[in-house]
Amino acid sequence: MIDDRDRKILDILQENASVGVSDLANRVNLSISACSRRIQRLEEEGYIQRRVALVDRPLAGLPTTMFVIIRTARHSAEWLEQFRAAISDIPEIVEVHRMTGTIDYILKLVLPRVEAYDEIYKSLVEKVEFFDISASVSMETLKSTTAVPTHYIK
Template sequence: MLDDRDRKILVLLQEDAALAVSDLAERVSLSISACSRRIQRLEDEGYIARRVVLLDRALAGLPTTMFVIVRTARHSADWLEQFREAIIDVPEIVEVHRMTGTFDYILKLALPRVEAYDDIYKALIERVEFFDISASVSMETLKATTTLPTRYAR
C-alpha cells in the first residue's frame, strides 16, 4: 500500500530520476536511509519499472513525429506474430498500440524527416500483409509527458 510520501517520491523521480537520494529525502521529509529503503521497496514491488534518460528529439536528429494507422484483414495469432517481428527491431517505431474502433493499430514514429517514412513503409509491407496503412505527420505537439499521475497507484 502506498502512502503520500511514496507517491511524492514517485512524482519526483519521474521528473528527475538522477535526483540525489539526499535531495529526495529532504523533499519528502525522511532520513536518507529511510528514503533509500522506500525507493528500493518501490523498485522491488515494480512501481519503478526502470530509470531512463530522455533525449532531446531535435538534438538527436529526430524532430519529426508520424502516426501510422494500420488496418488488417487478418486477426490471427500468426499475423500478429509476423507484425510484432516486423516492428520490434525498427528503432524509429517508438510506440505501437492495438486499438478498438475503425482501425487496428497505431504506430508512433520518431523520424529525422518525413521522407524517412518511405523506407519504414517499404520494410513493413515487405514483411506483413495489411488491409490498409496510412500515415499522418504531427504538425505540433500540444502535450507530451512521461510523468504518470500517482493518485491511482495502490
Template sequence: MFDDRDRKILDLLQNDASLGVSELAERVNLSVSACSRRIQRLEEEGFIARRVVLLDRPLMGLPTTMFVIVRTARHSAEWLEQFRKAINDIPEIVEVHRMTGTIDYILKLVLPRVEAYDGIYRTLVERVEFFDISASVSMEILKTTTAVPTRYVR
C-alpha cells in the same frame, strides 16, 4: 503500504530520475536511510519499472513525428507474430498500440524528416500483409510527458 510520501517520491523521480537519495529525502521529509528503503521497496514492488534518460529528439536529428494507422484483414497469431517482429526491428517505431473500433493499430514513429517514412513503409509492407495503412505527420506537439499520475494508487 503505499502513502503520500511514496507518491511524492514517485512524482519527483518521474520528473528527474537523477535526483540523489539525500535530496529526495529532504524533499519528502525523511531520513536518507528511510527514503532509500522506500525507493528500494518501490522498485521491488514494480512501481518503478526502470530508470531511463530521455534524449532531445531535435538534437538527435529526429524532429519529425508521424502516426501510422494500420488495419489488417487477418487477426491470426501468425500474423501478429510477423507484425511484432517487423515493428521490433524498426527503431524509428517508438510506440505501437492495439486499438478498439475500426483501427487495429496506431504506430508512433520518430524520423529525421517526412521522406524517411517511405523506407519504413516499404519495410513494413514487405514483411507484413495489411488491409490498409496510412500516415499522418504531427504538425506540433502540444503535450508530451512520460510521467503518469500517482493519485490512483491505493
C-alpha cells in the same frame, strides 16, 4: 501499501530520476536511509520499472513525429507474430498500440524528416500484409510526458 510519501517520491523521480537521494529525502521529509529503503521497495514491488535518460529528439536529429494507422484483414496469432517481428526491428517505431474500433493499430514514429517514412513503410509492407495503412505528420506537440498520475495507486 503505498502512502502519500511514496507517491511524492514517485512524482519527483518521474520528473527527474537523477535527483540525489539526499535531496529527495529532504523534499519528502524523510531521512536519507528511510528514503533509500522506500525507493528500493518501490523498485522491488515494480512501481519503478527502470530509470532512463530522455534524449532531446531534435538534437538527436529526429525532429519529426508521424503516426501510422493500420487496419488489417487478418487477426490470427500468426499474423500478429509477423507484425511483432516486423516492428521490433525498426528503432524509429517508438510506440505501438492495438486499438478498439475501426483502427487496428496506431504506431508512433520518430524520424529525421518525413521522407524517411518511405523506407519504414516499404519494410513493413514487405514483411506483413495490411488491409490499409496511412500516415499523418504531427505538426506540433501540445503535450508530451512520460509521467503517469500517482493518485490512483492504492
